[in-house]
Amino acid sequence: MSATQYYFSMDTGKCIRCKACETACNQENSSKGARHRRSFINYEVEKTESVYLSMSCNHCANPVCVVICPRNNYSKKRNGIVVHDAESCEGCKLCVEACPFQAPKYNHETNRVDKCNFCAEKVEGGNLPTCVASCPTQALTFFWTDRSVKLNNDYAAKIPMSYFTKPSIQFRSDKPKMQFFRKA
């Protein structure tokens, strides 16, 4: 069985910081007390260069959350999506602490953890995940490939991510970053 996996792909050159991905995801998955599953961060690569990263769960190949959950609530589906069974969650927050991307979010109202599930039902039905569908510049996309394929990751060396968990995300920069200014 080949190790196929869904990946998020972020083209930092196309991103215009509109945060449509974050907003759409939140609208889709909002509930009382829920924190945003996807968040937008600005990372300074060098003193003169910064990149905007739209981050949520990266559905790692070696997910730490799977190891640490005492209730064994995490599983990785055959398409590589890491899902969390919130029904049995005790809210111990171990996964929240351990995840290098802070993907699991603790909901103080429900006392349970919530996280991105790649909009598994939509994707399996042939549709786009909400965040990808809402991106106006196609900066955030997704694809499906074999894990053995070596991906071209432009920022891998510059962004100090925990690559040990083998996150399923690709950073590209196909064209120079765009900035939009209001007419004076």
Next chain:
Amino acid sequence: MTISLQKWLLTHPLQSIKFLTPLNDEEVFFQRVCEDLSTIEKNEQVVFYIHSVKRNKDVSLVNEIFSAVQLTNVIGIVLYHPQKVLFEQEIKDLFTAFQVPVIQIIEALKKNHLREFGLSPYEEIARELKEFKTEDTGPLAQKVAKATNLPLIFVDPIYKITWKQETSETERNFAQWVTEQRPSWLQSFFYDLEAFLQEPLSWQQENGKDIYIGKYPIRLQNGVREIILTPSNPSNWKKEWLYKLASLISISKQKDSEMEEFNHKFQSHFIYDLIYNNFDSQKTIIEQGKTWGWNFERPHHLAVLDVGLNDTAVSDPDWNMELHDFIQKNFNERGNSFIINFQEQLLIFVEEKNVNEKAVHKKVVKNFFQTIIRACEKKWPEYVFSIGIGKCYRQTRHLNKSFQEAKMALQLGHEWSKEENVFHIEDLGVLRLLFYLNKDQLLDFSNDYLEPLLVSDRENGTDYINTLKYFILHDMSIQEASQGLFIHQNTLRKRMRKINELIGLDVYDHQDFINVSIAVKIHSIGYLH
């Protein structure tokens, strides 16, 4: 209407035939199957059929056959007997001397056999396949070799002998010749069996005479899987027998290969779901595991075997399978372990009999894996083998954790363990703990200690972090660390002085050493690729 005895016998399932004496080299023809010798007409050629149940018991079976073989009208004797019939060799030799073949069948002849001499070829195949199993290949080949009086050898796609019998001098010599020819065949027809089949081959004898080599392919969906070799250019009826044997094995293997593929796919899905926690309950795991004889009622150790040095070898499915088979064959004596080829890695599951004596069993399991690694290194010295072992959980439902731990042990073990090639997650100590803590806090802690060294490494190309790593790994031993870094002891001492100056601590002090070593370990996790 006449029909040849040899071709008529082809219409019977091979499994149901037993040749008590060999068939004649030349085809012999007959007009009908006769059950009563007194009904034979003058100039009529018949096959005498003896039904073991219906026959006249006043006369012994040997005498009945003996009187029949002496008749010139009888060209063959077919004896129906559902059980094995044993004749002394002398009796068999006597029958052979009359050159009238005696054949036992374990299925009684049907009426249409007697009247119409056989069935339609399609009906015949259906009957034949009903009982045929791939395990029957050896006995059937033996049977055909006896009937045709030909030495037979089966070779695989790399011309390795997979089946032979060495009951006669010719068979032994032929097998030796095939073994000797293998290197040159490999050179000329490496995995090109179609070209090999087209190439006329001959076996040169001591007297200078050449013997033609007959080749009968066993084809599967993905090409020729095996070839039957025989050292002669057989007569037509013998060729038909050999093609029948090859075709039967082809169809049967095709069926088996489809089943094998299906089973492999099912097994891969099971293993994926097991190690990525996709089962709803322990009960489902136990039930499905039974399909392959795996007892998931008991806890299991899970290890990941990694092969280094040559990337092409690891991704080669054939080599992986060879390694898999080698381990499975040599290390299954525990009777409770099994190995799975999974996503270019080998997973080894070892059943734990006793979960109470944890420390003892961890040692036993590590020793077991060390034995595997030693054997693999001996067989393939050009590769580097290492194994990561996860914790043994009481519930097999938690094997997903064990799998991630084994991978973690494997990756971190290479960096931080003193063990050479077997790394247990429980031996990683503080490293394991660091994995589960908040990364931001950890990185802040690490940077507080290492910032000046990181800046120096980045800007001046100094190797302070790596130097510290070796210093920690060798428990402050300047001698061992300098050997590990391939530098002089004084160089290392000088570097350590500089490190102490930059971080404002004394790494020879126990308390400072602990803090710095944790900081370096955090740093190493953060930048692992």
